[in-house]
Amino acid sequence: MESIGVLMTCPLHDPYLVEQLEKRFTLFKFHSIPDKAHFLNSNKASIRAVVGSASAGADAKLIHQLPNLEIVSSFSVGLDKIDLAKCRERGIRVTNTPDVLTDDVADLAIGLMLAVLRRLCQSDRYVRSGQWKRGEYKLTTKFTGKSVGIIGLGRIGLAIAKRAEAFSCPISYHTRAEKSDVKYKYYPSVVELAANCQILVVACALTEETRHIINREVINALGPKGVLINIGRGPHVDEPELVSALVEGRLGGAGLDVFQDEPNVPEELFGLENVVLLPHVGSGTMETRKEMADLVVGNLEAHFLNKPLLTPVL
Amino acid sequence: MGVNNTDSDKTQEEEQKDLPKVVLFRPPPAFSLIGEESFASNKFHFLKTYDSQLPLDQFLSTHSHSIKAILSSGNAPVNADILQLLPEVGVVVTTSAGLNQIDIPECRRRGIKIANAGYVYSADVADMAVGLLIDVLRKVSASDRYVRQGLWAAKGNYPLGSKLSGKRAGIVGLGNIGYEVAKRLEAFGCFVSYNSRKKKPNVSYPFYHDVCELAANCDALIICCGLSDETRHMINKQVLSALGKEGVIVNIGRGAIIDEKEMVRCLMQGEIAGAGLDVFENEPNVPKEFFAMDNVVLSPHRAVFTPESLKDLSQLVVGNLEAFLSNKPLLSEYVDSE
Numbered sequence: 001m002e003s004i005g006v007l008m009t010c011p012l013h014d015p016y017l018v019e020q021l022e023k024r025f026t027l028f029k030f031h032s033i034p035d036k037a038h039f040l041n042s043n044k045a046s047i048r049a050v051v052g053s054a055s056a057g058a059d060a061k062l063i064h065q066l067p068n069l070e071i072v073s074s075f076s077v078g079l080d081k082i083d084l085a086k087c088r089e090r091g092i093r094v095t096n097t098p099d100v101l102t103d104d105v106a107d108l109a110i111g112l113m114l115a116v117l118r119r120l121c122q123s124d125r126y127v128r129s130g131q132w133k134r135g136e137y138k139l140t141t142k143f144t145g146k147s148v149g150i151i152g153l154g155r156i157g158l159a160i161a162k163r164a165e166a167f168s169c170p171i172s173y174h175t176r177a178e179k180s181d182v183k184y185k186y187y188p189s190v191v192e193l194a195a196n197c198q199i200l201v202v203a204c205a206l207t208e209e210t211r212h213i214i215n216r217e218v219i220n221a222l223g224p225k226g227v228l229i230n231i232g233r234g235p236h237v238d239e240p241e242l243v244s245a246l247v248e249g250r251l252g253g254a255g256l257d258v259f260q261d262e263p264n265v266p267e268e269l270f271g272l273e274n275v276v277l278l279p280h281v282g283s284g285t286m287e288t289r290k291e292m293a294d295l296v297v298g299n300l301e302a303h304f305l306n307k308p309l310l311t312p313v314l
Numbered sequence: 315m316g317v318n319n320t321d322s323d324k325t326q327e328e329e330q331k332d333l334p335k336v337v338l339f340r341p342p343p344a345f346s347l348i349g350e351e352s353f354a355s356n357k358f359h360f361l362k363t364y365d366s367q368l369p370l371d372q373f374l375s376t377h378s379h380s381i382k383a384i385l386s387s388g389n390a391p392v393n394a395d396i397l398q399l400l401p402e403v404g405v406v407v408t409t410s411a412g413l414n415q416i417d418i419p420e421c422r423r424r425g426i427k428i429a430n431a432g433y434v435y436s437a438d439v440a441d442m443a444v445g446l447l448i449d450v451l452r453k454v455s456a457s458d459r460y461v462r463q464g465l466w467a468a469k470g471n472y473p474l475g476s477k478l479s480g481k482r483a484g485i486v487g488l489g490n491i492g493y494e495v496a497k498r499l500e501a502f503g504c505f506v507s508y509n510s511r512k513k514k515p516n517v518s519y520p521f522y523h524d525v526c527e528l529a530a531n532c533d534a535l536i537i538c539c540g541l542s543d544e545t546r547h548m549i550n551k552q553v554l555s556a557l558g559k560e561g562v563i564v565n566i567g568r569g570a571i572i573d574e575k576e577m578v579r580c581l582m583q584g585e586i587a588g589a590g591l592d593v594f595e596n597e598p599n600v601p602k603e604f605f606a607m608d609n610v611v612l613s614p615h616r617a618v619f620t621p622e623s624l625k626d627l628s629q630l631v632v633g634n635l636e637a638f639l640s641n642k643p644l645l646s647e648y649v650d651s652e
Contacts, residue, residue, distance in 0.1 A: 013470060013471050103477065103478075103479035103480075103502075103503060104477055104478075104479070107448060107452065107477075107478045107479060107502055108448070108452055108454075110444075110448065110502075111445065111448035111449065111452055111454050112454070114441060114442075114444065114445030114448065114449075115445060115448075115449060115454050115455070115458075118441065118442060118445055118620075120445050120446070120449055120454065120455060120611065120613065121454065121455045121458045121459070123612070123613040123614060123616065124449075124455040124611050124612050124613065125455075125459070126614060127600055127604075127612035127613065127614050128604075128605045128612060130602075130605070132597075132598040132600065132614045133598055134597070134598050136598075136614075137343045137346065137347055137616065137619055138614075138616060138619065139347055139348075139619050139620060139621055139624075140616065140619065140620055141620055141621075141622075142437070142438055142441070142620035142621075142622040142623060143441045143445075144437035144438070144440075144441055145437070145622075162501055163498075163501045163502055165501065166497055166498045166500070166501030166502075167437075167441065167498060168437075262466075263466040263467045263470075264467055265461055265466065265467075267464075270462045276454065276458050277458050277461040277462060278454065278457050278458060278461065279457055279460060279461050279466040279471060279472050280471075281452065281453070281457060281472060281474075281475065284452075284471075284472070284474050284475055285451075285452070285474055285475050285476055285477040286474045286475075286476060286477075287476070287477040287480075288477055289474060
């Protein structure tokens, strides 16, 4: 299989994934190629697979430039960087990495809730600065019992609900259609959900419909005591609106793992105590990244050996 | 008002003077955090030694006949010398969950009851323990710092953390707080085991009689017990060594349960992987070595300071004092458990 060209479109720093791909295929790292147009022209014939991630995948333009592309294997569960319609049209297979990262992302969502409400990062900064003096106390907000509203009740949304329930948090949710087999309270709109919960979590896929699902109206409904947690995608949120709401105190706090234009984060947020800012680490553990890499490689191998794909989307 | 008095010329101040007194040696943190008014009652009157110019023993002798109770807090010890000066005291109520600042044997000897914060803090402290654990394993505070310094854009991705789900969590002390921690961690897919003075009936978690053995068989050690003579420096070189290079420790009990110097050394040498600490041996002094470490998360002993819990606490404190003064059972009496 060494002659099969695999184009990695994302600036992945995952050494294990790179190593496993290089063992089996001819790997091209698109991100580090200076003249991409020239490269594609010269190598398009040999490229039969693309490996993408949350940061870059395969858009219509790229797919058009790769006449022999057979499969796109994403190092993510999210598919927003892949033009699925184009893949469907061309008969290109698509795989992702579901399930293996569910626990990590859900763990981090709760970790963000605790960090924001209990001001863990701010506390850590305070102690590190050497400013802790006897007799200085500060209140933070209790997490147990707070109502949690989840947008998107897929694998990740359900895993978040299960964890939050252990903290006696009443759970409510919004999805396109109410789920019959679920005991949580359903709200037919995101605004209503936001108005009726204290912590709102974005846990749905990014699509045309869910872009800017967190807008000014939702933020205002969540309110000055409400907290937004985003472990979905940056474009789920109207970021300038979010920033102004936080700066003005119209929103109580936010825990954000994703941003509109990663790795750039609005600097207005850097001085705020009521936000926690993470560099897109939802699935960022040694254990999970290895499992994800194994799935990416496993899917590619299965395809080129004419075996059933492990985790096909298309 | 609660005073039986037919003399209607008495001022409110004089009426208050007739009420049984509750003495305080230091203001509890809750007074400044949620206001003293939350602790007011028409059944007793607070007498604050810290508001008086008199030397302590003189102040106490002057008022000893009317002081029926002591309101203690973590920063206000109750020792034999103090109890000696207050022969009328029948109860010590503390705003803390911990009791290490109270001379319990001396209280027992004098027939003095003790009431602590009971379960009002348990959820908050358990939440803090879980928050610190996730933070250490997933590098939440460290990567938040990284982002705020503009390094994500400048230097690229932050190093990978470690998965919480599926980890073995060893709880030291399975009291109410330890139990609340266990319950939460189970929902994350952790495997819980514990060490306690004695095995608990009706608990299905594996029990380790020896804390070293617990450490050797878990990935994360969570200190949830109280500080006593037995538990002082219980987490020592052997225990930390048993926990090992990949192990992390979280402490929401008392700083002195861990041999802090040894823990610092282990962290510096990479003999344990990380720590999440809300308590320290000599607060507010924290070993400076921690400040350069990205694998520790530091909190200034504020696990219980939420308005929700402090409100519950104030009701419990008032309830305990009023119950005692009307000869009713205490709401959260501390009884030596096995």
